[in-house]
Amino acid sequence: MLSELPLFPVGASTIAPQVDALYLFMVGLALFFSVLIAGLIVYFAIRYRRRAPDEIGVAATGGLILETAWSVIPLVIVLFIFVWGAAVFFAMARPPADTLTIYVVGKQWMWKFQHAAGQQEINELHVPVGRPVKILMTSQDVIHDLFVPAFRVKADVLPGRYTTLWFEATRTGQYRLFCAEYCGTKHSGMTGWVYVMEPHEYQAWLAGGVTGSLASSGEKLFQDLACNTCHLPDTQGRGPMLHNLFGSTVLLATGEKVVADESYLRESILTPRARLTAGFEPLMPTFQGLVSEEDVLQLVEYIKTLKK
Ligand code: CUA
Numbered sequence: 001m002l003s004e005l006p007l008f009p010v011g012a013s014t015i016a017p018q019v020d021a022l023y024l025f026m027v028g029l030a031l032f033f034s035v036l037i038a039g040l041i042v043y044f045a046i047r048y049r050r051r052a053p054d055e056i057g058v059a060a061t062g063g064l065i066l067e068t069a070w071s072v073i074p075l076v077i078v079l080f081i082f083v084w085g086a087a088v089f090f091a092m093a094r095p096p097a098d099t100l101t102i103y104v105v106g107k108q109w110m111w112k113f114q115h116a117a118g119q120q121e122i123n124e125l126h127v128p129v130g131r132p133v134k135i136l137m138t139s140q141d142v143i144h145d146l147f148v149p150a151f152r153v154k155a156d157v158l159p160g161r162y163t164t165l166w167f168e169a170t171r172t173g174q175y176r177l178f179c180a181e182y183c184g185t186k187h188s189g190m191t192g193w194v195y196v197m198e199p200h201e202y203q204a205w206l207a208g209g210v211t212g213s214l215a216s217s218g219e220k221l222f223q224d225l226a227c228n229t230c231h232l233p234d235t236q237g238r239g240p241m242l243h244n245l246f247g248s249t250v251l252l253a254t255g256e257k258v259v260a261d262e263s264y265l266r267e268s269i270l271t272p273r274a275r276l277t278a279g280f281e282p283l284m285p286t287f288q289g290l291v292s293e294e295d296v297l298q299l300v301e302y303i304k305t306l307k308k
Pocket of ligand 1: 145178183187188
């Protein structure tokens with residue numbers, strides 16, 4: 001409703017005060033110089049106005065101190081803003097080590113969130129308060145962009161790759177989420193709500209109406225797609241063993257090394273030959289078109305659980 005569209009959104013995440021401080025500093029700086037410059041224009045126009053019709057102005061020559069000052073002072077100010085902005089950016093770009101990971105697939109025109117425990121929701125996202133949450137995002141079609149003004153976080157959601165965004169909510173409540181990238185006819189309707197809950201409420205919510213965890217759906221898919229016939233739980237398979245793979249460093253056939261993160265697992269499912277593991281034949285068929293982005297997330301979540 002319109003009454004819930006304030007001029008300045010409430011701040012409800014740990015990063016919000018940092019973003020606000022930088023923003024208000026820049027607004028204050030702009031106001032200061034606007035008033036100063038506009039004021040000086042008016043003052044000088046009056047002070048140095050032509051007083052007689054035949055009056056000729058004095059020719060102005062350079063003033064080294066003045067020119068140096070008006071170059072160096074703005075340089076220092078913009079570099080200060082750059083360093084400050086970079087610090088906030090790094091804080092936003094680097095999730096803490098222990099996060100709760102929630103997956104989202106953007107599609108024309110909805111957000112589909114999936115929790116590791118199995119809960120799925122559309123255009124709604126339930127998260128606990130006071131816990132860092134990492135959103136692993138991909139799109140099934142065009143570029144979307146997940147934006148939660150109250151958390152001051154916003155990131156593109158791209159087809160064909162994973163991007164992440166993280167936040168830690170600081171107060172319970174209901175906050176707007178938007179798609180902030182024009183993505184077609186119903187872009188403006190691609191909105192939803194984030195519900196920040198007390199941890200025990202979140203646990204209770206998670207437990208309700210679930211058919212199975214993301215990993216267990218992934219395990220079923222792993223068997224349905226016959227992945228298990230080549231990826232054996234030992235090193236005897238025709239494909240690499242997947243136990244303890246997630247997070248480890250993989251030696252590729254090209255001699256390069258890559259960390260087996262979510263993006264690498266996704267790529268290896270969809271285009272297995274792109275980065276082939278050293279010592280294996282390019283036998284694996286592509287699963288492009290056979291599995292949806294949600295299926296890929298389930299498989300990735302299953303592979304994460306394979307540990308010895
Ligand atoms: Cu999705 Cu705009």
